[in-house]
Amino acid sequence: MQITIINSAVFFGHYVIIAGALNLQFGNAGIPNMSSNVSVAMGAYTVSSVVLRVSMWVAGKAGLVFKPNWVYDNPYNVNLMTAYFSNEPILSLSLVLFSIAIALVLGSIMGYFIGKLSGRLRSTRLMMLTLIISDAARIIAANNEFIAGGTIGSFIPNFFAWYEGEQMVILAMVILLVGLTCYYLMHIMLNSPYGRLMRAMRDNEMTLNSTGKDIGRLRSEVMMFGGGIMSVTGVLLAFYYSFVQVNLYGRVDYTFWPWLMITIGGLGSNPGGYVGTLLSVSILKALTLSKQTLGPMLIGTTWIKLISYFEDLILGGLLILFVMFKPRGLVPEKNLVIRDVNYIDIILEKDPPRKKRASPFSP
Secondary structure (H helix, E strand, C coil): CCHHHHHHCCCHHHHHHHHHHHHHHHHHHHCCCCCHHHHHHHHHHHHHHHHHHHHHHHHHHCCCCCCCCCEEEEEHHHHHHHHCCCCCCCHHHHHHHHHHHHHHHHHHHHHHHHHHCCCCCCCHHHHHEEEEECCCCCCCCCHHHHHCCCCCCECCCCCCCCCCHHHHHHHHHHHHHHHHHEEEHHHHHHHCHHHHHHHHHHHCHHHHHHHHCCHHHHHHHHHHHHHHHHHHHHHHHHHHHHCCCCHHHCCCHHHHHHHHHHHHHCCCCCCHHHHHHHHHHHHHHHHHHHHHHHHHHCCCCHHHHHHHCCHHHHHHHHHHHHHHHCCCCCCCCCCCCCCCCCCCHHHHCCCCCCCCCCCCCCC
């Protein structure tokens, strides 16, 4: 029971971060990003290619001797590092924070690059470009062993081995804390002048461009911010699985499901992202349980082939239903209200009351 609760908390926490960032990019800024799995994978690849090498260098300075082959000797080397870090809690936590910081920087650079690469493409063409970027990133990672061990994958040291209790509890709490922090940051951003600028770009780019705003720069900045947040999720997932492999960060899990989450919750609605994520994670867990229960019963029948398609059918069906009958989601976006602005007077074209200045000669 405890493992189920921890697993559900981890799933909910990391999907909240991804869905929130995607809602920022598309729901508020109107950028149809179909390559969110690339940003998540960037965080994981940061751990497997950068942090793993830094960890080996640190452990090597302490006297550990590693085998030379980066791919096939990876399990042996990782076991040595796990044993070493089990006695070094401060060093382990420092490497965890280092991983998050590096992933945030690299993910932001990747997001900025995607934003620049998109140029002034709109809707369908921009979605096609981000889909191509997603496939290109997967092919590059699969064919370069130094990133994540190629198609074999790469194990990651357990940086929480020093904790004697249930180690996944710490990671689940960290993921939920990061999710709450991201929610708070996005809430502040969306209610700031920059948030109103994003909504203006979403609603009418031509009008915003006529005021002298740089649309391309604004789009790159939004992609940079969202990409950095998603990359942090990739780091936390790498620590959770203690393993990084190209196929773990597929388009269905980390692009299409987050799109369903923000569609169910409500595009442009920050609380809606939480509601949509909670419902979608519940559906995913129910599907996993149904496969485990029904699978053995359907062996030898023609229905066994349908089990592997349950997830795709539910995903596509819910997405179509909500787009057709509930396009604003369960928690629609609220109209933006600026403090200390009397909208009724603006509509009635009334002049705001002027404050009387005190005379310098008055007593």
